[in-house]
Amino acid sequence: xxxxxxxxxxxxxxxxxxxxxxxxxxxxxxxxxxxxxxxxxxxxxxxxxxxxxxxxxxxxxxxxxxxxxxxxxxxxxxxxxxxxxxxxxxxxxxxxxxxxxxxxxxxxxxxxxxxxxxxxxxxxxxxxxxxxxxxxxxxxxxxxxxxxxxxxxxxxxxxxxxxxxxxxxxxxxxxxxxxxxxxxxxxxxxxxxxxxxxxxxxxxxxxxxxxxxxxxxxxxxxxxxxxxxxxxxxxxxxxxxxxxxxxxxxxxxxxxxxxxxxxxxxxxxxxxxxxxxxxxxxxxxxxxxxxxxxxxxxxxxxxxxxxxxxxxxxxxxxxxxxxxxxxxxxxxxxxxxxxxxxxxxxxxxxxxxxxxxxxxxxxxxxxxxxxxxxxxxxxxxxxxxxxxxxxxxxxxxxxxxxxxxxxxxxxxxxxxxxxxxxxxxxxxxxxxxxxxxxxxxxxxxxxxxxxxxxxxxxxxxxxxxxxxxxxxxxxxxxxxxxxxxxxxxxxxxxxxxxxxxxxxxxxxxxxxxxxxxxxxxxxxxxxxxxxxxxxxxxxxxxxxxxxxxxxxxxxxxxxxxxxxxxxxxxxxxxxxxxxxxxxxxxxxxxxxxxxxxxxxxxxxxxxxxxxxxxxxxxxxxxxxxxxxxxxxxxxxxxxxxxxxxxxxxxxxxxxxxxxxxxxxxxxxxxxxxxxxxxxxxxxxxxxxxxxxxxxxxxxxxxxxxxxxxxxxxxxxxxxxxxxxxxxxxxxxxxxxxxxxxxxxxxxxxxxxxxxxxxxxxxxxxxxxxxxxxxxxxxxxxxxxxxxxxxxxxxxxxxxxxxxxxxxxxxxxxxxxxxxxxxxxxxxx
Numbered sequence: 001x002x003x004x005x006x007x008x009x010x011x012x013x014x015x016x017x018x019x020x021x022x023x024x025x026x027x028x029x030x031x032x033x034x035x036x037x038x039x040x041x042x043x044x045x046x047x048x049x050x051x052x053x054x055x056x057x058x059x060x061x062x063x064x065x066x067x068x069x070x071x072x073x074x075x076x077x078x079x080x081x082x083x084x085x086x087x088x089x090x091x092x093x094x095x096x097x098x099x100x101x102x103x104x105x106x107x108x109x110x111x112x113x114x115x116x117x118x119x120x121x122x123x124x125x126x127x128x129x130x131x132x133x134x135x136x137x138x139x140x141x142x143x144x145x146x147x148x149x150x151x152x153x154x155x156x157x158x159x160x161x162x163x164x165x166x167x168x169x170x171x172x173x174x175x176x177x178x179x180x181x182x183x184x185x186x187x188x189x190x191x192x193x194x195x196x197x198x199x200x201x202x203x204x205x206x207x208x209x210x211x212x213x214x215x216x217x218x219x220x221x222x223x224x225x226x227x228x229x230x231x232x233x234x235x236x237x238x239x240x241x242x243x244x245x246x247x248x249x250x251x252x253x254x255x256x257x258x259x260x261x262x263x264x265x266x267x268x269x270x271x272x273x274x275x276x277x278x279x280x281x282x283x284x285x286x287x288x289x290x291x292x293x294x295x296x297x298x299x300x301x302x303x304x305x306x307x308x309x310x311x312x313x314x315x316x317x318x319x320x321x322x323x324x325x326x327x328x329x330x331x332x333x334x335x336x337x338x339x340x341x342x343x344x345x346x347x348x349x350x351x352x353x354x355x356x357x358x359x360x361x362x363x364x365x366x367x368x369x370x371x372x373x374x375x376x377x378x379x380x381x382x383x384x385x386x387x388x389x390x391x392x393x394x395x396x397x398x399x400x401x402x403x404x405x406x407x408x409x410x411x412x413x414x415x416x417x418x419x420x421x422x423x424x425x426x427x428x429x430x431x432x433x434x435x436x437x438x439x440x441x442x443x444x445x446x447x448x449x450x451x452x453x454x455x456x457x458x459x460x461x462x463x464x465x466x467x468x469x470x471x472x473x474x475x476x477x478x479x480x481x482x483x484x485x486x487x488x489x490x491x492x493x494x495x496x497x498x499x500x501x502x503x504x505x506x507x508x509x510x511x512x513x514x515x516x517x518x519x520x521x522x523x524x525x526x527x528x529x530x531x532x533x534x535x536x537x538x539x540x541x542x543x544x545x546x547x548x549x550x551x552x553x554x555x556x557x558x559x560x561x562x563x564x565x566x567x568x569x570x571x572x573x574x575x576x577x578x579x580x581x582x583x584x585x586x587x588x589x590x591x592x593x594x595x596x597x598x599x600x601x602x603x604x605x606x607x608x609x610x611x612x613x614x615x616x617x618x619x620x621x622x623x624x625x626x627x628x629x630x631x632x633x634x635x636x637x638x639x640x641x642x643x644x645x646x647x648x649x650x651x652x653x654x655x656x657x658x659x660x661x662x663x664x665x666x667x668x669x670x671x672x673x674x675x676x677x678x679x680x681x682x683x684x685x686x687x688x689x690x691x692x693x694x695x696x697x698x699x700x701x702x703x704x705x706x707x708x709x710x711x712x713x714x715x716x717x718x719x720x721x722x723x724x725x726x727x728x729x730x731x732x733x734x735x736x737x738x739x740x741x742x743x744x745x746x747x748x749x750x751x752x753x754x755x756x757x758x759x760x761x762x763x764x765x766x767x768x769x770x771x772x773x774x775x776x777x778x779x780x781x782x783x784x785x786x787x788x789x790x791x792x793x794x795x796x797x798x799x800x801x802x803x804x805x806x807x808x809x810x811x812x813x814x815x816x817x818x819x820x821x822x823x824x825x826x827x828x
Contacts, residue, residue, distance in 0.1 A: 036760045036761070040552045041550060049495040051543055055491075055501065057241040062249075063507075073221075075133075075138065079296065112182050117266065136165065137524075146186065151208055157179070157208045160173055164198065232507065244316065247317070250326035260276055281298050319397075321384065322334075348360075376408065378409075397410065417694060418442035418455075422694075444691075447690070450757060453490035456491070459494070466497055466500075470503075475688060485538075490740075506520060548741040550740065554737065564667075568629050573647060577646075579593075628657065648702070653676060750827060752822070753821075758817060768808075770809055776826075779824075780821070781819055
């Protein structure tokens with residue numbers, strides 16, 4: 001995933017976004033009848049870009065409990081008693097378990113195997129009960145559930161295994177006799193009632209050691225063992241994705257690069273390494289998930305490959321490049337370790353594609369898949385903030401892969417943002433190295449997506465191609481889907497450059513959220529599609545094979561100056577501010593505060609704790625995030641802001657805001673952000689931020705900085721200690737009317753795709769350029785209120801199918817306000 005100090009800084013609390021705000025470049029007000037007029041002209045004789053079958057796909061990362069407690073169908077949480085404070089400070093080896101009687105988790109020579117370090121020692125007459133995920137274990141009446149457990153009981157024991165909730169039993173209890181050394185025992189339950197609050201209890205008549213206590217629904221996706229939760233897998237399959245990128249994300253390029261072994265001290269916080277995740281589940285390693293919980297690796301590389309095959313998607317695994325990211329930003333300097341990871345990547349390709357006579361091909365066959373998985377692409381690295389160090393390692397990976405597997409495409413990346421010094425350096429290095437495919441990631445406001453439909457129009461057609469591996473606007477409302485849909489028309493128009501694209505993240509368990517927005521939401525008994533999912537599905541199910549060149553008229557725009565008050569803030573940092581002065585362009589003093597009196601002119605709208613200390617305005621809470629105080633008039637424009645700022649302690653620097661309209665709409669200069677590694681100007685639109693300008697930079701503790709911001713019209717110039725730091729002009733229109741036309745080779749259909757992200761209907765004259773077409777079109781429409789959000793119980797954003805009988809070489813169609821509409825027109 002992406003960005004910043006910790007991802008939660010960007011992901012939590014940014015679920016409400018706006019398409020347009022006052023002060024941005026806005027479409028003209030709708031006519032009195034709320035209809036705007038447009039024209040689309042199609043040239044069917046011109047040849048547009050070919051669109052690959054793999055254009056759109058999905059990215060799976062184990063975030064928000066997407067794997068354990070999500071797609072992986074295991075119903076028991078902490079089934080092997082491996083939870084640790086390394087995973088989460090609140091964890092114990094008995095997290096999710098309650099004990100009745102004598103029981104303790106041991107880590108000694110009596111364990112099941114070397115890689116499964118901990119096990120439960122249960123005294124005679126004792127029992128343990130597992131609470132599963134969310135509210136409990138989901139049991140459905142009439143459905144079958146497969147229980148298994150590894151037991152060591154030298155003196156013999158009888159296990160009594162039951163499923164129940166607060167109202168009584170959920171299935172008839174099962175008794176399992178066990179004796180001797182470690183062995184696996186099984187039983188099957190049939191649900192007698194439906195409940196989402198179930199508990200699994202295992203009681204032992206004699207002393208016994210237990211490990212890998214497991215309960216799976218029999219009805220997994222495609223009825224596979226160690227399988228996937230059916231409803232979640234089916235939602236992915238319904239997208240018809242062209243590729244599946246896995247397993248991350250920040251899981252790939254964070255923490256230790258060592259293996260899970262005695263030699264490394266059984267390190268529990270490691271990068272995701274594929275060899276840890278294959279073979280019998282009881283022999284797979286465990287790991288601390290970057291997002292603050294445990295990974296069992298029950299869902300591992302074999303299961304990812306199998307899932308990609310099942311849904312007809314190209315597998316696209318990502319391996320660590322030995323440069324950490326996601327706020328860690330360290331290059332591992334260990335040549336032997338680098339060579340081991342390179343060899344692991346070669347072994348991965350052999351595992352996926354090698355014959356059963358090869359070492360790793362044989363392991364794949366032993367797991368149940370003798371046929372190759374047809375791997376064609378491998379990503380190396382993810383969002384590295386150190387592009388020079390990354391490229392030095394990437395080129396070694398690529399050289400080794402190309403020497404042995406010349407048909408494999410090795411994917412590089414451009415860091416965690418859509419622009420800035422890291423992005424620019426990474427792209428320069430990728431071009432110089434002749435990289436085939438560069439993975440871009442960005443999360444921005446809906447306005448940014450409306451403004452940047454043309455992002456790839458100017459990309460070099462002879463340079464590396466783009467894999468847009470992660471993108472989303474900040475929110476799960478329909479207005480977010482509209483903005484993404486508008487942007488996707490630009491992706492398709494540039495299909496000769498943008499070869500792959502995937503929204504992210506894919507899944508979120510509503511009770512374990514580290515990042516929002518997400519495409520599919522779920523709990524232990526239900527799942528539902530976001531508005532963003534419905535947009536993705538509409539595009540992914542109606543791609544076409546080639547772009548048919550087309551043009552459209554645009555929305556008249558009104559421009560105005562950047563307006564708003566000024567503000568001060570911090571993020572996980574204490575800082576002192578002084579000598580704030582705002583001067584109008586005509587020299588008039590609008591605000592002057594040296595904090596020698598009180599702070600009555602400032603309004604505290606954020607977190608933290610502000611007070612006057614020694615003639616300075618000081619924020620003293622080192623943990624608080626976004627501590628905004630603001631002063632002035634929201635109608636201010638064309639002014640100079642001066643402030644003196646001093647960092648006192650903490651992780652970052654300071655934040656100086658201008659153009660402040662309210663708590664969710666402002667600009668700020670973020671000095672020393674991203675763990676004090678970057679300085680950037682960000683724009684917030686209803687809480688969703690976009691980066692307008694970014695450079696590497698740090699802030700020194702205890703040093704006073706003079707900060708000046710000059711706002712003129714829509715141009716802003718920023719000065720640090722009297723030197724110009726940078727400038728930008730925020731005058732790009734957020735065009736709400738976007739379109740693209742493609743052709744489906746199989747059916748011959750012209751697919752006219754139109755996004756109308758405004759409150760007025762769009763009455764549109766469509767000229768098909770002389771194409772001979774049938775008079776009836778099949779229409780699919782998504783339309784809803786901009787703030788509409790799908791939930792478990794309500795789905796205001798859902799596709800509606802209809803027909804339109806007025807199609808001709810030239811015809812008029814009115815696209816509803818706030819809509820995405822696809823017209824499939826048969827050519828004769």
